[in-house]
Amino acid sequence: MSSEDTVAALSTPPGEGGIGIIRISGPKSFEIGKKLFFSSREITNFKNRKLYHGYIFDRRNNKTLDEVLITFMKGPYTYTCEDIVEIHCHGGMIPVREILQLIFSLGIRPSEPGEFTKRAFLNGRLDLTQAEAVMDLISTKTQNLKDVAMKQISGKLKEEISHLRTELITVLSNLEAKIDFPDEEIDVEDMSSLKERVSYIRKSLYELIESFNKGKIIREGVKTVIVGRPNVGKSSLLNILLGEERAIVTEIPGTTRDTLEEVINLDGIPLRIIDTAGIRESTDKVEQIGVKRTRDSMEEADIVLVVLDSSQELKDEDKKILNMARDKPSLIVLNKADLEKEFHEGTVNELAPDIRKVKVSALKKEGIDQLEKYISELVFGGEVMETDEIVITNERHYNSLKKTDNVLASAENGLEAYISEDLVSVDIKEGLEILGEITGESAGEDVIDEVFNNFCIGK
Numbered sequence: 001m002s003s004e005d006t007v008a009a010l011s012t013p014p015g016e017g018g019i020g021i022i023r024i025s026g027p028k029s030f031e032i033g034k035k036l037f038f039s040s041r042e043i044t045n046f047k048n049r050k051l052y053h054g055y056i057f058d059r060r061n062n063k064t065l066d067e068v069l070i071t072f073m074k075g076p077y078t079y080t081c082e083d084i085v086e087i088h089c090h091g092g093m094i095p096v097r098e099i100l101q102l103i104f105s106l107g108i109r110p111s112e113p114g115e116f117t118k119r120a121f122l123n124g125r126l127d128l129t130q131a132e133a134v135m136d137l138i139s140t141k142t143q144n145l146k147d148v149a150m151k152q153i154s155g156k157l158k159e160e161i162s163h164l165r166t167e168l169i170t171v172l173s174n175l176e177a178k179i180d181f182p183d184e185e186i187d188v189e190d191m192s193s194l195k196e197r198v199s200y201i202r203k204s205l206y207e208l209i210e211s212f213n214k215g216k217i218i219r220e221g222v223k224t225v226i227v228g229r230p231n232v233g234k235s236s237l238l239n240i241l242l243g244e245e246r247a248i249v250t251e252i253p254g255t256t257r258d259t260l261e262e263v264i265n266l267d268g269i270p271l272r273i274i275d276t277a278g279i280r281e282s283t284d285k286v287e288q289i290g291v292k293r294t295r296d297s298m299e300e301a302d303i304v305l306v307v308l309d310s311s312q313e314l315k316d317e318d319k320k321i322l323n324m325a326r327d328k329p330s331l332i333v334l335n336k337a338d339l340e341k342e343f344h345e346g347t348v349n350e351l352a353p354d355i356r357k358v359k360v361s362a363l364k365k366e367g368i369d370q371l372e373k374y375i376s377e378l379v380f381g382g383e384v385m386e387t388d389e390i391v392i393t394n395e396r397h398y399n400s401l402k403k404t405d406n407v408l409a410s411a412e413n414g415l416e417a418y419i420s421e422d423l424v425s426v427d428i429k430e431g432l433e434i435l436g437e438i439t440g441e442s443a444g445e446d447v448i449d450e451v452f453n454n455f456c457i458g459k
């Protein structure tokens with residue numbers, strides 16, 4: 001890719017739509033735009049960013065392709081920092097294709113996925129965290145990730161990283177002064193004060209790293225697995241939480257054969273709820289595979305809902321399942337409370353004293369609010385999902401932050417032990433380098449390509 005090129009793409013989704021917006025960016029865009037566009041009025045001088053009405057005309061066969069609005073945006077104050085032309089045409093497959101083909105016939109090439117935003121990055125208008133947030137903003141299906149993305153686009157994370165880098169540079173320049181002028185009476189901070197600075201930086205890093213717990217949930221959701229013996233009402237529970245009859249429910253034990261996943265939004269937290277095949281010893285081949293899948297999803301679960309039939313005595317299978325769920329944050333759902341049978345909670349309490357129990361009736365839709373409250377408390381200790389502070393939602397950022405913290409831990413130890421300034425400064429430099437990978441200041445081409453390759457065409 002070279003920014004000498006001029007590129008074009010449809011920036012709205014392909015298909016039938018009210019309008020379609022074709023963007024052309026690069027040095028030849030104005031020339032091409034003027035060549036394609038015809039207005040009934042004579043326009044001698046296109047004003048910057050003004051929207052003009054007219055037609056796209058193909059001179060090769062004297063054909064009017066579409067009635068459009070067009071705008072010319074002069075760089076560097078544009079999305080890509082280059083000259084941009086936007087053609088707002090009718091959003092149908094054919095008009096869009098015809099206009100694009102005409103543009104490409106004039107020596108403009110199709111833009112690569114994410115190339116507009118990549119140009120904005122290469123021209124310094126955005127850093128990598130902002131570019132990645134643009135991608136999140138487009139692709140997310142949840143409000144919370146969108147809110148975090150908007151903060152990130154505004155530069156909150158970029159500023160924080162830049163602040164930490166400035167702090168590291170202060171430490172580094174003090175160390176270098178010590179190295180360069182070992183005997184001179186110069187005004188440099190002593191090792192213990194530098195150590196203070198590093199631990200302060202590590203505190204901020206720690207907060208960012210910790211925020212990824214939340215960030216991961218915001219991005220990926222909470223994997224919530226419903227398990228239990230056949231017929232206890234797992235699928236009924238999924239349907240109630242989902243608010244629709246998604247899973248098949250019958251009175252026949254062994255109805256659900258395969259795991260089934262649906263996403264619900266619980267106070268802004270995406271819960272990925274997984275209904276599973278009931279666990280029991282079975283000789284049926286399909287059922288056995290289903291049970292194996294249940295065990296596997298339980299292993300990957302963030303939280304487990306163990307469903308018991310409260311109209312029946314606790315069975316050995318129930319006990320086994322309770323035992324399996326012990327290593328995971330879990331809740332015990334005492335279903336079929338409407339049958340009002342005397343359930344011996346004592347045994348459950350003995351087996352699982354630390355797990356919260358909630359009585360529900362999936363049939364009568366009772367106790368569901370309480371269950372949802374407990375689930376949300378299990379996820380965040382009941383805290384409402386706040387996205388006010390910076391939240392790290394991106395695994396790439398998380399990994400770099402962890403790596404930075406590792407080298408700074410080594411720097412801190414070095415300062416504590418009064419080892420040579422040289423060794424400490426190697427760590428600090430490495431920390432600076434890794435932090436720079438987050439924003440892109442010191443990211444190699446492979447990192448940058450990796451980021452933009454996931455973008456869609458036209459962005």
Ligand SMILES: Nc1nc2c(c(=O)[nH]1)N(C=O)[C@@H](CNc1ccc(C(=O)N[C@@H](CCC(=O)O)C(=O)O)cc1)CN2
Nearest residue numbers: 011021023073076077078079080081086116125134459
């Ligand atoms: N028609 C249209 N709508 C769009 C976009 C677009 O490119 N075209 N966008 C794109 O995806 C988004 C808006 N994002 C944008 C971000 C920066 C600039 C821009 O020109 N920035 C300049 C000037 C800022 C100013 O005048 O205040 C700059 O930052 O220097 C434009 C759009 C969403 N809507």
Ligand SMILES: Nc1nc2c(ncn2[C@@H]2O[C@H](COP(=O)(O)OP(=O)(O)OP(=O)(O)O)[C@@H](O)[C@H]2O)c(=O)[nH]1
Nearest residue numbers: 230231232233234235236254255256278336362363
């Ligand atoms: N009375 C009563 N019946 C319920 C309740 N919840 C589910 N049932 C009934 O219990 C039977 C089994 O329900 P399912 O939701 O299919 O149970 P499951 O745990 O998914 O069963 P498998 O898929 O076979 O493992 C059905 O007949 C439901 O109508 C409840 O709260 N009260």
Ligand SMILES: [Mg+2]
Nearest residue numbers: 234235255256
């Ligand atoms: Mg089922």
